[in-house]
Amino acid sequence: MALIGASDRSAWSHLVHAGLTAGGFTGSVHYVNPRSPTAHGQPTVASLTHIGEPVDLAYVMVPQQGVLAVLDEAADAGIANAVVLTAGFAEAGSEGQSAQHELEELAAQRGLAVVGPNTLGFINVPRRVSLFPGAHMWPLVPGQVALASQSGALGGTLMGYFAAEHVGLSLLVSTGNEAVVTLSDVVDYLVDDEATDVIALFIEAIRKPADLLRVAERALAVGKPIVALKVGRSEISARTAAAHTGALVGDDRIVDAIFRQSGIIRVDSLEQLLTTAAVLAQTGPLRGRRLGVASISGGACDIIADRAQDEGIDLPPFTDATLAALGAVMPDYGTAHNPLDVTGAAVRDPKLFGQALTAIGNDSVVDVLLCQMAITVEQEPGVATESLASIATALRQAPVPAIFCPATGEGLAPEQRELATRLGIPFVGGGIDLVLSGLGKAMWWSDRYRQRAYTPKSTHVAAPVGAAVPDEGRGSWSEYRARRLLEANDVPIVPAILAQDAGEAAHAASRLGYPVALKVASPDLLHKSDIGGVRLDLRDESSVRAAFDDVIEAAQRVWPAPRIEGLLVSPMRSGGVELLTGVVRDPIWGHVLAVGLGGVWTEIFNDVTLRVLPVTAGDVEEMLGELRGAALLRGARGSAPADIGALVDVILRIAQLAHALAPDLESLEINPLRVDGSQIEALDALVTWKGAW
């Protein structure tokens, strides 16, 4: 390993060297400094080409102007990997951006894997490679959680936090500006890293969305959960992030959709990041949502029950066999329900708590076992220690995953950590609130993991639609043309006849049946109703004839004069529920499917859910379930319940059509899509193509 820019005069160099030394690295370290014969008490070499033995990694902390030359030299010396601490690149204005661009080109030309620039580096805990300034300030606790952070400072903070909460790490990486190695590359590596079971991410900006989706799918396939805190939801932090890293910031609702879709667990705080990762490191994939609990406090049981309900976690009643087993160990005044309050009797009887946990863990209705208790360190081992030992044994021997959590998030003192380790307690910190939230998220991920395990995603991917390719130009299409596209691709749409005069309209109306609607068909009039181009609920021939003339007249008053293809005559529909379904191209994420409840639901509640294309039938069904007004589809308000299978099929067709047209499509909107039992049809449609009119 080579430290380039190692110098007694640099605070950063001191911090890096102290971290490396404290980490116990056993390989050889070369200090590169052309201006000083020693650094940190070690002899230096003048340049990378003077080292005289193969070097695995160059850690670069020279001034910004010298970075490119050092990387060039590293390549000359046969070094394939570099970490660049130096700042002043893409995060620092346009000059820095071009410097970063040069760095990228150099790395590509010379085949260099570069982490950074503007990174703090990484720590490989089991291999004791601690290349992270200040790493000596935090203990290196080995474990199965890998942590990658786009913020270097927070990476260090989190390392301390994970150690304090007794969560071991396999790898810590600060990815900096991601000129070459991105967060997705790190995840890609971690999917295959045997030391890592859970991947925790702190994300400010997702630079290559498609890469993240791909590696997330790989992680899900092998059962390694990804837990991510993605910041930049607010307007202000979006601006801050742009200033800080120069990265584009997208629509946060799409980030939400992407994470959900690809099985990434999204968390809202650093504390949830830690606790959710810690829960999953202890439990692995869970087989279900049924939690069995024993606690030292009735008050804690109340909190657990409340929070379990919030998180959709079941607390099933115990079976009779379990109740009998609990009855044999519990004092009279304890009532054996789930969550179980072992009562103060456990203070006197050190075996009671462990016996109760064994009974609960063996209950067939329990998928995961939780013990809520404090780690009490005694001056000399007594009742409390004996009780903890029996708890630890019961949790370890339980046939289901088991965790131990204290009531609050106060953290562990060193002597508590030592005791937890010695007794083998499956400790998860953060307190009841965070642990229940972590369990809920772990259950969500486990559901997703099991679904993927049963039905490989590839069979679900929307196949391109054959007959769809349009040849009628670009720009925006009239409803009339959009209708034809939908019809050709088996998307059901309300019947319509194009009429060129009042007589044709009246004839069409009598064929379709009264009442009818009239709508002007013109590629130039996208907001038809605004200009008087729509007339509804026409009940007889004379109304249709009069309305025809009115609409034509209204359309002709528009300036510049629109092209008018005629008037569409359609039967009126009533009843049912109106959805909006649309695919719109997002500049960052590509084509995004939106499904929502129409009208007031969209306007007031913004009751819309998103997914990035392609989507599966399972995705669409999940989207419908996410709508806050989902009860309307289940037949609230006295209407017939929607045929969800048929509805999913129609929405999937729309998504597939849009996906097949993706290279040219700007947007494809069906609004409303009317659903009345199994009767599903588009009432209006709008298609816009990329590029100018």
Place this chain on the structure above:
Amino acid sequence: MALIGASDRSAWSHLVHAGLTAGGFTGSVHYVNPRSPTAHGQPTVASLTHIGEPVDLAYVMVPQQGVLAVLDEAADAGIANAVVLTAGFAEAGSEGQSAQHELEELAAQRGLAVVGPNTLGFINVPRRVSLFPGAHMWPLVPGQVALASQSGALGGTLMGYFAAEHVGLSLLVSTGNEAVVTLSDVVDYLVDDEATDVIALFIEAIRKPADLLRVAERALAVGKPIVALKVGRSEISARTAAAHTGALVGDDRIVDAIFRQSGIIRVDSLEQLLTTAAVLAQTGPLRGRRLGVASISGGACDIIADRAQDEGIDLPPFTDATLAALGAVMPDYGTAHNPLDVTGAAVRDPKLFGQALTAIGNDSVVDVLLCQMAITVEQEPGVATESLASIATALRQAPVPAIFCPATGEGLAPEQRELATRLGIPFVGGGIDLVLSGLGKAMWWSDRYRQRAYTPKSTHVAAPVGAAVPDEGRGSWSEYRARRLLEANDVPIVPAILAQDAGEAAHAASRLGYPVALKVASPDLLHKSDIGGVRLDLRDESSVRAAFDDVIEAAQRVWPAPRIEGLLVSPMRSGGVELLTGVVRDPIWGHVLAVGLGGVWTEIFNDVTLRVLPVTAGDVEEMLGELRGAALLRGARGSAPADIGALVDVILRIAQLAHALAPDLESLEINPLRVDGSQIEALDALVTWKGAW
């Protein structure tokens, strides 16, 4: 002080004695035990009557069967105060409940103030009275937060948690079964306790709602915030609480409303309880929602900005003067916006962070100042310590309240706590997520406090309505009678004429103007539309005549035969927004006002907000703002914005009417209440009286 039941053979006695000793109590302690000459190395007396000097407090831990005799004896000995640790009362079945009832009667007869039974006791920190088993296990950190818990075990846990997070306590009380002294009594005491600035509560069940409302109003009046974690929201915990303490559990939505109404800050976790109390102990009432922030990490700034947006906290741009002051101290690459990232330059320049905080704290747009940073303890004081000292000075000297928080909730090591104390850092633990949530809640409370300070509540309380008292019997009333009650009390209601035959109905319709609605008036037909008793949108005389006959026929088919007063003829209304407004008597909380958006909004979204009577105009306005569909009232969907002043006035009239009728009223429901701009009228009303028909 007397410890009754003190014994070397009792684990509880040992724990109580150890706590009292470790707490450093300096008064005299008497050990009462008739069977042993010594306890805990001290001589005992045989009974309370043998002590021979006045005793302030009896701490009772004798077996359940002996408790009443001991209390009787205490009263004989002139002791006015007792704490009863002993369990086996109301929490333990019907026998225990009668024992507790006897205890209550005894206390009332003999004028005893009893805490418990089934309590752990209390700790008065500044006076070093530590009567709480196990108190020796946690440090006594004096401070301004008082903590009262209905769960004894959690009280102890919280004491340790507060100490670990550097939050000092004035008083810790476990209220147990509250046979005599209730949680509200404790709050009542704390309102006048000079050592206490903030009151933190853990609540399982509210036993005397009216008392809590009264003391909460007192606390708000003197500017002492109450922060409460009320558990028992879930079905399971409601059952657990009932089993645990025998208390009734009410509708949690009403608890929510009560807390909001009386200025009690409701929190969702033990961590929020601590952090919100800690924020308020540091800041006191805040003058506004504008937060100024400086942080050591750009990533943390992102999190702060996201969370501030969630909590409705403003992060105003700094003024030019502040930007100039920051420009003078910040390095080039730092961009001076709020939240401010002081960048890694603060690692080299120990004055930078403090100078930046001084500039921000002096900005007139800032109401509260937040410093996000870690407390780094150095082997010997260096740059980090110097930087912390300059931060501490800047925060203490800021003209606005200021707090210091670390990024995560990892807690403080003892040496960090020591340094924070020595430097006078206004530390608040829990991490960014909890601190921002605590700040948001502190701002909510401060708004409420300022409102009360400006307009004393008494001027707002609804005055009884004079003309309202009905004399027409009980049971349920027909719409016709309910209308007359509303009319007599100036609640606007759509016009209606009672018609006895089809001719009268047609005449009424022509007077009111077509289209009209017909509704059967009968005290026996509360769900009129279900039996065909309502016909809408009748557009001419013949329809009215036909509908009259239909409705009468439908009503006559009902069995047993309903009393029919006639048919109400009303003009049809269209447009506007429909609300539901109702007052219903809750068995625990009394009369509760519900305001919601009608129809689908209620059915699907349960978009209803509650308050307990009496309410103020401010309460009603706040209720309207809480509706998720509030945008509808602001004129979404193209309709006229509602005249909120007029609407508040009408709802207040309804609430006042119900409040005046409260002793006899079961429910008074106006559904729908139609709002169209300033046109507000009830379209239907239902009144039900207490007792049988």
